[in-house]
Amino acid sequence: MPVLGRPSKRSSGGKHPRQTIERLREDTRKSVWYVFDTLSNISTGKVMKSQLKVLMSTIGFVLSMEKAEEILNKENSTNDLSYLEFIKILEEEVFSKVDNNTLEKLNLTDNDLEEVHRNCWVLYFKVKKEPKGSMENLKALPEEACYKLWRVYNFLAEEDDEGMPLLPIQIHAEEAKHIVESFVGSTGQVTLLAKIDDAINSYSLHDEMSFQTFENMIVNRFTTDLTDTAIKQATKELFQQYVSDTMIKGMLCKRGYQVKSWKDRWMVLSTRQLTYYTAPDERERKGDIKLDHDCKVEVIADAGVKSGSRPNRFVLKTSAKPYEMSAHDVKTRNDWMTALQKAIDKCSDGNYHFHKTEAMERQKVRRDGRRKKEEEERRRKEEEESLQKMKDLLRDKQDEEEKQNLRHFEEMEIARLKLEEEEKQRLKHLEELEMAKKNQLLLEERLQAEEALRKQEQQRLRDLEEIKKALEKLLEEERQAKRDEEIVRALQARLLDEEMEKREELETLRREQDELLKEERSRREGLEEHQIEQARKLQDAADTLQRLEAQRRAAEQDLLDASDKLLVAEKERTKLEHKVKLWKTPTVGLARPIAPKVDKLTTHRGLGAFCGEDFIKPLNTQTSVVGAGSGGNEYVKPELVTGDTKEESAPMTPTEVGTNSGPVNGINSSQDKTNDVSVQQAGQKEVKSTDLDSLNTTENSEDSFPELVDNNVGYQ
Incomplete structure (x- = not known):
């Protein structure tokens, strides 16, 4: 696609074109999303290419690309596109x-970028924000103020690490608080600063807020006592601060060099220059101070201040000259010095945008916090899973040990029974000890073994x-965990109760909406009866119009017939006038004077209409006709008068001639017949009074003045 130079009207552009195109690239991603959110099909989430051609053409116009909308036709064969496509x-x-190189030629300005966003805003505001029959816009911001607030909202909307907007586009509660604080400060509503946190907590959901919710919060909480003028001024300052990248602005006292x-001067600091005005309305601009790395900001000590000087002074030293200024207080001076130093440090960076950088840093901190929170949540889940596994293993181990203990107890019971049996046998053996000494050693060994077994049992x-x-210790820990779980369940029950209360409120709102719908239906029934009556009246009017149309066509046919007769009479009259003039003009031999070629039906206002006197004129006297021909009193067409306004006559169709000449000049069909007869009689008298030579001369004059005849034909 060829890129052409910008028109001459774009005379002032940005000093850093690459920063301008990057801003257009980043901001367009967010603005275009609203177009897709408004026009996309609910089922597919795509928009027809024909609906996107105007937007593509606007972007191409800003970048001087011819027929940029044709790019959409070169893409895939589908007729619709998704947002990412x-x-x-x-x-x-x-x-x-x-x-x-192309950017240098384009010489883009902020107004060029706003053309794209304006196009997206019109589609969003007219289709989505103002639907027919909507009840939400009864109380809303002025459109211009709402547009600037929308631009600031998109400027601070959440993005990912690569600069792509997070869909759907929403703003974090922290950024919303920054905007509201600036808005409240601009409007001077100091008492509302303490209510900002409460308002944001009421309207935000999971610390996120859509634009419509954000606008409703501004309208309902912070604009109730403000006029439209104050709202527009506050949103304008927000736009200048964030989008136009105004680092700081305020009133300072400047000393002349x-x-x-x-x-007193109203100072406005951007990343590359300090502009000062005579008043806060920024109408009368007094000068600019260009910033570079050679600039320095230094404090001027208040000690030893001469009489007539100012406190809280500081100086901005540039390569051209120093600028000495004084602030209202120490805090204001420190704020200005900090902002100036930051602007000096970043003035050579073409892509540096103060508020964008600040917003990106805040978003990065929030993203890191979210990642850390997600990591902690993941670790907590892993620990809970591992703890659950350990509990399961411990439970299995306990079950196994209990089974082993039961088996061991059974074995011990069997051993005890055996011991009792053996004890009986031992007693029996003791009684027989004397009888069987040779079994004594065996019995002692057996007793020793039993003693060792008893010790082992005691150890077990x-x-x-x-x-x-x-x-028991593990059981106590498990009981403590159950108590903690009961506390959590109690908290959940309380949250469920609160949710039920909110649902009851929503049910109340739904019932109110049903009542409103019933009232609307009753009004519509009355409107339908009125529409049926109007339709019947319209049908009667249509029938009457058809009858009038038939009458009009009949009248037009009559006018056409009368017009044809008038044209024939005009031709005959013209011929007779020329014959009379040539007959009265003396000639020498074959020579005759050359008369000027004048259309007697032409006036200083153009071609004129004719009236009844033009046809009656030849019947009066030949003397008057001759006098008119030789005395120079040329025939002038009367002007066409319609109402109180005079218009220049122009060549008319036969229908127009008949229509206009009837009511204006007073010529009707009966007069047309009388004029035809009178013209024919006058022509016969003149032919009888002229000889054959003058008749030939008249015929030659008709050949020598073909343009007169042509003019008459054109008039027809």
């Missing part, structure tokens, strides 16, 4: 085609006691 086309086919006098019992204590 349209943004991809803009990036690849429009913005990527603009190089640095040559004439050492102090004067001690181990079981320790396990029991550990289990």
Whole structure:
């Protein structure tokens, strides 16, 4: 796509064109989303290409691209596009085609960028924000103020790490607070500063807020006592501060360089210059101070201040000259010095935008906080899962140990029974000890073994006691966890109660809306009966109009017939006048005077109409006709008069001649017949009074004045 030079009307552009095109690229992504949100199909989320051609043409006009809307036809065969597909086309086919040399030729300004956003705003505001029958716009901001607020809202909307807007476009509660504080400060409503947090918490959902919600909050909470003029001024200052990148503005007292006098000046600081005006309305501009890395800001000590000087002074030193200024207080001086130093440090960076950089840093902090919170949440879930696994393992281990203990107890019971049986046998053996000495050693060994087994059993019992204590400790911890869970459930129950109250409020609102709908339906029934009556009257009027139309066509036919007769009479009259003139003009031999070619039906106002006297004139006397021909009193067409206004006559169609000559000149069909007869009689008398030579001369004069006949024909 060829890129042409900008028109001559764009005389003033930005000093950093690459920053301008980057701003257009970033801001367009957000503004275009509202177009898609307004025009997109609900099921597919796409917009027809035909609806996007005006927007593409506007972007192409700003970048001087001819027929930019035809780019949409070159893309895929589908007739609609999604938001991401349209943004991809803009990036690849429009913005990527603009190089640095082209940007220098374009000489873009802020007004050029606003053309694109204005186009998107019109589609959003007229279609989405002002639907027919909407009840939400009964109380709203003025359109211009709403547009500037919309631009500031989009400027601070949330973005990802790559600068792409997060969809749907929303603003964080922190950014909303910055805007509201600036708005309230501009309007001077100091008492409302304490209510900003409460308003934002009431309208924001999960710390996010859409533009319509944000606008409703501004309208309902912060503009009730303001006029439209005050609202427009406040939104204008917001626009200048954020979008136009005004770092700081305010009233300072400036000392002259040559004439050492102090004067109050309204200072406006941007990233590359300091502009000062005579008043806060910024109408009379007094000068600019260009900033570069050689500039310095220094404090002037108040000690030893001469009489007539000012306190809280500081000086801005430039390569040209120093500028000494005084602030109202120390805090104001420090704020100005900090802002000036930051502007000096960033003045060489063409892509630096103070408020955009501040917003990006705040968004980065929020993104890091969200990532940290998500990471903590993930770790917490992992810890809960691992703890649950440990609990499951411990529970399985406890079950296994309990099973082992039961088996061990059974074995111990069996062993005890065996011991009792053996004890009985041992007693029996003791009684038979004397009888069987040789079994004594065996019995002693068996007793020793039983003693060792008893010790082992005692050790196992001690181990079981320790396990029991550990289990009791775990059981106590589990009980504590259950108590904590009950507390959380109580909190959840309270939140559910609050939600039920909100649902009851919404149900009340729904019932009120149903009542309003019933009233609307009753009004519509009355309107439908009125429409039926109007339709019947319209049908009667149409029938009457048809009858009048038939009468008009009959009248037009009569006028056409009368017009044809008038044209024939005009031709005959013209011929007779020429014959009379030539007959009265003396000739020498074959020579005759050359008369000026004058259309006797032409006046200083153009071609004129004719009246009844023109046809009666030849019947009066030949003397008057001759006098008119030789005395120089030329025939002049009368002007066509319509009402009180005179218009120049022009060549008319036969219908127009008949229509206009009837009521104006007083000629009707009966007069047309009388004029035809009188003209024919006059022509016969003149032919009889002339000889054959003059008749031949008249015929030759008709050949020598063909333009007169042509003029008459053109008049017809």
